[in-house]
Structure formats: structure tokens, C-alpha cells
Amino acid sequence: MISYNFAYLDEQTKRSIRRALLKAVAVPGWQIPFGSREMPLPYGWGTGGIQVTASVIGETDRLKVIDQGADDTTNAVAIASFFKRMTGVDITTRTADATIIQTRHRIPEHPLTENQIIVYQVPQPEPLWRLIPERPVAMRAHALGDYGTMYVKLYEDITRFGRVASAYEHPVMVGDRVLMSPSPIPAFDNPKMDRMPALQLFGAGRERRLYAVPPYTSVRSLDFSDHPFHPGRADGTCTLCGSTTSYLDEIIMDDQGTRRFVCSDTDYCSERQDAKEVTP
Amino acid sequence: MSILLQATGLNKRFQNIDALDNVSLTVSRREILAVVGESGSGKSTLLATLAGLQTADAGRITYYGGDRPWDIGDMDEMQLRRLQRTQWGFIHQNARAALRLDVSAGGNIGERLMMNGARNYGDIRETAARWLDEVEIGRERIDEMPLNFSGGMLQRLQIAATLVTSPELVFMDEPTTGLDVSVQARVLDLIRNLVHKLDVATIIVTHDLGVARLLADRTVVMQGGAIVEHGLTDQVLDDPQHPYTQLLVSSVLPS
CATH class of the missing domain: 3.30.60 (Wheat Germ Agglutinin (Isolectin 2); domain 1)
Incomplete structure (x- = not known):
């Protein structure tokens, strides 16, 4: 019987994703295109996160997978058992014991350490996409650091809800330079990203983009001077x-x-x- | 009057058509210049080129606003963007395409302020409210979506969203063309009042000689990408010298 390679992806693919990850770490928050592969589950179920995890996982790693904060939800269980079969690594639910945490929609409450990597599943990596539908125009805005448009969304939030309150996916500035989507985590989790000791990796499979926030990088949530950011x-x-x-x-x-x-x-x-x- | 914008020897070719053929013009501070001509005469190309939205094949454009003269061709992209959103404005024929229909009226006016670095919600909102009054939409409609606005209201909202930064120079591309005649009169009246109140220089492209006569101090006439006649508006329209201008003037229906 022909068996799968360690962590499902072939070594060349893993190397190409690691190269993209190195670029991503070198330019914090910057979206790096990568050759996203077909995975044995549909887009939107974490194909980007799985490919990132598969590229960085080793035999001695301990993996934790969460979906909406829980280890026992369908998506989390499916991905954890996938990696169990494809790598044989230990699966843990304890945040403190894990070396890699793949997550959808949450950052664990337990503070992460320098010895950990957190991998986010990202549906839409482009924070400007609702405001600037044309990708090349959005890329020019990133290149020029021209992000004033993003505040239109914040203005509308305050106007409608009375405060800067995207309940989730609240845009952040990384290293005071790059506008980044934190993935659909609640605004409550945004402050945890700031100067986090762990390496943060983001994978968007359908959009074929990945990005990263290296340890101890500043991550600031956007707000107005008279309506400060409020983690709900x-x-x-x-x-x-x-x-x-x-x-x-x-x-x-x-x-x-x-x-x-x-x-x-x-x-x-x-x-x-x-x-x-x-x-x- | 001192010169605000000067263009010399502009050329632009689209395949085998001369869209701009050695065009030179100047606009002074607080002056309203009309560019008239038939469809395809190059007036919109001229406007887009002057406004830095596209580049000419040859020629130079110098802007004498701010603290020093700027050669538009030498500016980097961010400098040009800053100029376009602070000291310049562009009013499009189709307000629907220029505005965000799913963002409130206040948000549409505030966008230009936020793009220029405004980060105080209360200030942005107060300025937007003031401008809604100014363009006769009324501040009570600040949170409404422009989706429900009439064509004339949309155009007035676009005017507010453009003038909110008090630009020195505004480019207008057929601002009243898509509107009902009675609404046209009101929008033109608003433009005339605001432009004089704010002392903003304006280059307005129109194929409607009535618009030129109502608003413009000077008028240039374009045909086939070239300027065939220019002068004071009354002079050009009452005593046209060039055969093409004579044709244009005589083809206006008597009112």
C-alpha cells in the first residue's frame, strides 16, 4: 500500500509554503501569495490553516486544534484526527502543553509562550476587500500605506452601533505599517495579538494568501481618538x-x-x- | 490674477486617434474655465489628464498651489494622491459610481477627511452635517444610505464629499448631464454659489453651452483633440470666430 507523506503534503509543497512563510515573517502582516493545494476538505473549513500547520509540524510536536474556542467541535475534531493519522503526533487539548495550536475564531485564554506557534484559519485575508473590491487597487493602498479608507467602516460601525464594534475581524495595524485582518476572531482577542511571545501564522486556502506576525510585534486595533477601541x-x-x-x-x-x-x-x-x- | 494650473503641449494618442493634440491652457485662481465640444472631441481626456488620472504622452502640467510649483509628471504616486484629495477635487458625471451607496451620507462625506488623516469621529460627523446643510440635503439625513437618494441629491452629495476639504481646484466632468432639466438648474445654482463662496478654481467639461454661459469666466472650444478657440465666455459664445464654434453656437435651440 502506498502511504501518504508525513503531514499529507509532499516535501516540495511544504518547502514552497515554508518559503512563503519566511517572507511573511520578514514583512509582518504582509499578504504573501502561495500555491494553495487541493485538500481533502472543502474551502472554508480551514484548508489554509491545515497547509500552514502541515508545513511547520514535526514528529515531536504536540498539536491542539480549536474551533470557536472548543476542542470538541466538528471542524476541530476532524482536523485533529486528520493530523493524528497523517503525522502520528500527539493531540492535546491543553493550551499550555501544545507546541502548535491551529485555531478558527479564537485565541486561547491561556497566554501563549515563545515555544508555541498559533496558526489561524483565514477566510478573507484582505482587510480592505469590502471597501476596495479591486485587488490591484487594494494592493496599491498597502504598498503606499494609504489606509484612510478603512476608517469608513469604523465610522459606519459607530454610527450604527454607537461604538467601534466590529464584534469580530476588527482590523489591526501590524508594526505600525501594514493593515491586517486578524481573521474572524472576536475583538476581545485582538489585544492578545499585541507583542505576543508566540509566532502567529495565518493561512487562507481559497484566497491563496498567507501572512504572519513574528513574536513581540506590535499589533494595534484601529479606532478614533474620541471612540477608543473597545474589546467587547x-x-x-x-x-x-x-x-x-x-x-x-x-x-x-x-x-x-x-x-x-x-x-x-x-x-x-x-x-x-x-x-x-x-x-x- | 495669478496662474494656478498651467498645461503646455499636451499630447495623447489612443491607437490612431489624437485624443489630445498639442493642448495648452491655463487656469487662474478663483477662475471658472469651461471646456466645451462635441462627444469625442477630447474634453474628458483633457480633464482626466489635467487631474492626474491618466498620463499624457507628451507635455507638462504645472500646479502653482500650496507652497511651491509642482510638476505633475514628476510627483510620486503618494504625493499625487495627497494633492488630489486635499487641494484638488473631481466631480464625476455619474454620482452613483463615485459614491459608496451602501455607506451613509455622513460616511461618504467623511471618507475624504479620513483619507486625509482625520481620526476624531465627532469632528468628522459635525463637518459632514455642516456640509449636508450646505448642499441643501439637510443634516437630519446624515445617517441615510444614498441608495435612496434622487439623482440630484446624489450629485449634491458628491459635491459635498468633494468640497469638504476646501480644495483650491475642482475638476467637473459633465456634472449635470444625467439630471432632469429642473434639477440641473438647482445643481448648477449650487455649484455657482459654492464655487464663489469658497473661491475655488474650477475646470468644467460640458457639451451644454448654457452651462458654460451660466458658470464660466472663460471658455475653450475643442474639436478633434485640439483647442480651436478660447476666450472670455461671452466673447466666445456671442462672437464665435472659428467655423466649428459658430456651428456649435448656432445649433443651440432657441429658448
Whole structure:
């Protein structure tokens, strides 16, 4: 039987993606085109993130995969089992134990370290795409650092919602030079990107672009001087672990509209629950 | 009056057509210059070239605004962009194409301010509100989407979104052509008042001699990419010298 290469992709493909990643690290936030391959799952399910992970993963790595903060959702389970089969590496749900974390829509609550890489799945890498539909025109704006147009979106947000509040995918400036989409993470997670010790890699499979934020790079969320950036969080407490600081999911319990909040980061929540059971 | 913009020997060829054939002109501060001619005479090409939206094959354009003369051909892209969005303005015939229809009226006016570095929401909003009053749309409509605006309102919104930075020179490409006749009169009246109030020089391209007569201090007549006649508007329209100008003037329907 012919088996797959380690981590599914052939070595030449992995090398080409690593070359693109090196470029991406050299120019923080800059979108680098790469030869995105067909993957055994549809676009929009994390093909970009999987290719990035496959290019950087080694036999001694420990991988954690999250979707909306949870390790046990369909997308996360499917990708984790894919890498388990294709590489044989250990899969972990503990943020602190992982060396590579592939994520969709969240950054873990547990602070990341220099020994970790976080890989984001990105649907749309171009932060200007709604405002400047023509890609070459958007690229000229990037080349010239001409980003005033982006504020039109922020203006509209304040006008409609009363504050700078894209709930997710709030645009950021990387290294005070490049405008970047943080991928669809909640604005709550944006501050975690700033001077993060871990290497941050972003892969957009359908759009064939990847980009990176090297460790300890400044990442600033756009805002107005009289409407400062506000990382949104539901005003509530986690029903399971009692956290008052983590990012919360809202769960509707019945037809009467009873609602509960629980941590979106399942690993963080269960760690806190375990700690409670020991201490009392 | 001192010269604001000077173009000399502009040439532009599209395949085998001379769109611009050795065109030279000057615009002074606070002056309104009309460029008239039939379709295909090169007037829109001239306007786009003067405004730096396309480059000429030959000739030079010098702008005497700001702190020193600028040769448009020597400017880098960012310098030109800055000039175009601070000291210049461009009003397109089709306001629908120039504006963002899915962004509120205030956002459309504010865009130019934000592109120039404005980062205070309250200030941007107040300026936008003031300009909506100025163009007779009314500040209470600041949060409405232009999608629901009439053609005349859209054109007035575009005028506000252009003049908001108080430019020194505005290029207008058939600003009233797509509008109903009664609406045309109102927009022209607005342009005339604002242009005089703000002391902004204007180059207006039109095929409507009535527009030239109403607005322009001077008029140049183009045919086949060349300027065939130029002078004070009244002089050109009342006593045309060139056969083509005579034809243009005589073909206006008596009102």
C-alpha cells in the first residue's frame, strides 16, 4: 500500500509554503501569495490553516486544534484526527502543553509562550476587500500605506452601533505599517495579538494568501481618538467555572429565553473547574 | 490674477486617434474655465489628464498651489494622491459610481477627511452635517444610505464629499448631464454659489453651452483633440470666430 507523506503534503509543497512563510515573517502582516493545494476538505473549513500547520509540524510536536474556542467541535475534531493519522503526533487539548495550536475564531485564554506557534484559519485575508473590491487597487493602498479608507467602516460601525464594534475581524495595524485582518476572531482577542511571545501564522486556502506576525510585534486595533477601541465581552459570568474575565458564549436554555453564559475556551474552563474540585 | 494650473503641449494618442493634440491652457485662481465640444472631441481626456488620472504622452502640467510649483509628471504616486484629495477635487458625471451607496451620507462625506488623516469621529460627523446643510440635503439625513437618494441629491452629495476639504481646484466632468432639466438648474445654482463662496478654481467639461454661459469666466472650444478657440465666455459664445464654434453656437435651440 502506498502511504501518504508525513503531514499529507509532499516535501516540495511544504518547502514552497515554508518559503512563503519566511517572507511573511520578514514583512509582518504582509499578504504573501502561495500555491494553495487541493485538500481533502472543502474551502472554508480551514484548508489554509491545515497547509500552514502541515508545513511547520514535526514528529515531536504536540498539536491542539480549536474551533470557536472548543476542542470538541466538528471542524476541530476532524482536523485533529486528520493530523493524528497523517503525522502520528500527539493531540492535546491543553493550551499550555501544545507546541502548535491551529485555531478558527479564537485565541486561547491561556497566554501563549515563545515555544508555541498559533496558526489561524483565514477566510478573507484582505482587510480592505469590502471597501476596495479591486485587488490591484487594494494592493496599491498597502504598498503606499494609504489606509484612510478603512476608517469608513469604523465610522459606519459607530454610527450604527454607537461604538467601534466590529464584534469580530476588527482590523489591526501590524508594526505600525501594514493593515491586517486578524481573521474572524472576536475583538476581545485582538489585544492578545499585541507583542505576543508566540509566532502567529495565518493561512487562507481559497484566497491563496498567507501572512504572519513574528513574536513581540506590535499589533494595534484601529479606532478614533474620541471612540477608543473597545474589546467587547458579554457582561456575565461563566456558569461552569465562574470566570468573570474570559470570553463567553451565550446559550439559550429553553423557549422562555432563559440564558446562560459559559466560557468559549473549553480548555480554560475545564482547567478552572478541575482546580476548584481540588481546592475546596 | 495669478496662474494656478498651467498645461503646455499636451499630447495623447489612443491607437490612431489624437485624443489630445498639442493642448495648452491655463487656469487662474478663483477662475471658472469651461471646456466645451462635441462627444469625442477630447474634453474628458483633457480633464482626466489635467487631474492626474491618466498620463499624457507628451507635455507638462504645472500646479502653482500650496507652497511651491509642482510638476505633475514628476510627483510620486503618494504625493499625487495627497494633492488630489486635499487641494484638488473631481466631480464625476455619474454620482452613483463615485459614491459608496451602501455607506451613509455622513460616511461618504467623511471618507475624504479620513483619507486625509482625520481620526476624531465627532469632528468628522459635525463637518459632514455642516456640509449636508450646505448642499441643501439637510443634516437630519446624515445617517441615510444614498441608495435612496434622487439623482440630484446624489450629485449634491458628491459635491459635498468633494468640497469638504476646501480644495483650491475642482475638476467637473459633465456634472449635470444625467439630471432632469429642473434639477440641473438647482445643481448648477449650487455649484455657482459654492464655487464663489469658497473661491475655488474650477475646470468644467460640458457639451451644454448654457452651462458654460451660466458658470464660466472663460471658455475653450475643442474639436478633434485640439483647442480651436478660447476666450472670455461671452466673447466666445456671442462672437464665435472659428467655423466649428459658430456651428456649435448656432445649433443651440432657441429658448
